[in-house]
Amino acid sequence: xxxxxxxxxxxxxxxxxxxxxxxxxxxxxxxxxxxxxxxxxxxxxxxxxxxxxxxxxxxxxxxxxxxxxxxxxxxxxxxxxxxxxxxxxxxxxxxxxxxxxxxxxxxxxxxxx
Amino acid sequence: xxxxxxxxxxxxxxxxxxxxxxxxxxxxxxxxxxxxxxxxxxxxxxxxxxxxxxxxxxxxxxxxxxxxxxxxxxxxxxxxxxxxxxxxxxxxxxxxxxxxxxxxxxxxxxxx
Numbered sequence: 001x002x003x004x005x006x007x008x009x010x011x012x013x014x015x016x017x018x019x020x021x022x023x024x025x026x027x028x029x030x031x032x033x034x035x036x037x038x039x040x041x042x043x044x045x046x047x048x049x050x051x052x053x054x055x056x057x058x059x060x061x062x063x064x065x066x067x068x069x070x071x072x073x074x075x076x077x078x079x080x081x082x083x084x085x086x087x088x089x090x091x092x093x094x095x096x097x098x099x100x101x102x103x104x105x106x107x108x109x110x111x112x113x
Numbered sequence: 114x115x116x117x118x119x120x121x122x123x124x125x126x127x128x129x130x131x132x133x134x135x136x137x138x139x140x141x142x143x144x145x146x147x148x149x150x151x152x153x154x155x156x157x158x159x160x161x162x163x164x165x166x167x168x169x170x171x172x173x174x175x176x177x178x179x180x181x182x183x184x185x186x187x188x189x190x191x192x193x194x195x196x197x198x199x200x201x202x203x204x205x206x207x208x209x210x211x212x213x214x215x216x217x218x219x220x221x222x223x224x225x
Contacts (some may be wrong), residue, residue, distance in 0.1 A: 033213070041202065042117075042218040043156075088155065100169065101146065101206075101214060103156035 006089060006104045014112055019076040021107040023089030024069075030094045032065055033101070034074050037086045046074075046087075079111045115139075117217035119205050125223045126195055134190040134220045138207030146206045146214065147180055147190050156204065162188065195224045 007022045023032070031050045035043040049056045049065045049072065056063045062075040076083055089104045118137040126132050138145050147159040158172035162182040173179070177195075182188040192199055202221050206214040 035216075042204065043206075043216040045213050045215070048213055090156075095169070099144065099163075099208075100158075100161060102158055103148070105155040 006087075006107045008107060009105070010108045010110070012110045012112065013079055015079060015081055017079055017111075019079050019083070019109055019111070021074045021087055021089075021109070023072045023074070023104050025072075025089075025091045025104075026070065027091070027093060029067075029091045030099065031092045032063075032072050033090045033092060034061075034063060034072075035088045035090060035103075037088065037106070043088065076109075079109075081111050081113055083111050084109060117205055117207050117215050119203075119217035119220050121220060122218065123221045123223075125225060128197060128224055129194055131191065131193045132195055132222065134192075134203050134222070136188045136190070136205030136207075136217060138186065138188070138205070139209075139215055140186075142207035142209050142215075143185065144208045144214075145182055145188050147188070148204045148206070149174075149201045150204060150219075151201045159190070159203075192222075195222075197224045200224045 005024050013019055029051055031048050033048045034046045036046050037043045047058045047061055047063050049063045051067055060077045065072045086106045086108050088106045090101050093100050120135045143164045145162040148156040149159055150156050160180045161169040177193045180190045200223050202219040204216055204219045206216045208214045
């Protein structure tokens with residue numbers, strides 16, 4: 001089963017606008033990560049936020065984490081056509097065998113010129 | 114190598130045949146994951162190797178699926194008696210025993 005559920009499933013915006021994607025999860029986590037996927041192939045790690053952090057920035061990306069609500073958001077500011085991709089959140093849970101990474105269902109972002 | 118390498122990149126096989134998918138992780142990475150992604154879907158966890166620990170096989174969908182990791186490096190995912198529902202992109206990821214994973218480009222498996 002999916003640990004993370006993302007909202008919206010699809011998002012279409014104009015270039016220059018901000019894009020916000022949300023992720024909800026079910027269990028306690030070690031950290032939460034966001035990945036980007038182009039063309040249904042390999043994923044690229046974007047940013048990681050630890051369970052004791054509330055907000056993190058990386059370039060045009062801003063991630064927030066609310067552990068009380070078990071939710072996270074990814075904000076992409078001043079979007080570009082090249083940001084068009086699928087975005088996934090992934091929760092990292094420490095188990096007896098090590099870290100286990102479970103992915104959400106993803107948000108398909110389309111940035112139009 | 115510089116990244117996670119998966120082979121083949123594409124595989125078309127007939128229903129009922131066995132297939133082997135290969136993953137070469139980044140040298141020194143102790144953790145290795147296999148995921149499956151069906152068209153337009155999220156990533157489904159299959160199996161996780163961490164160092165010399167027993168692998169977490171809880172995501173394997175049936176006993177037709179198995180995976181090995183030899184010498185703590187290369188991993189092979191084997192699907193026996195393939196079915197059409199096995200068609201998907203199979204992704205491998207590795208990490209150095211911590212957060213932040215590097216993914217390969219995947220193997221697109223098509224069962225006809």
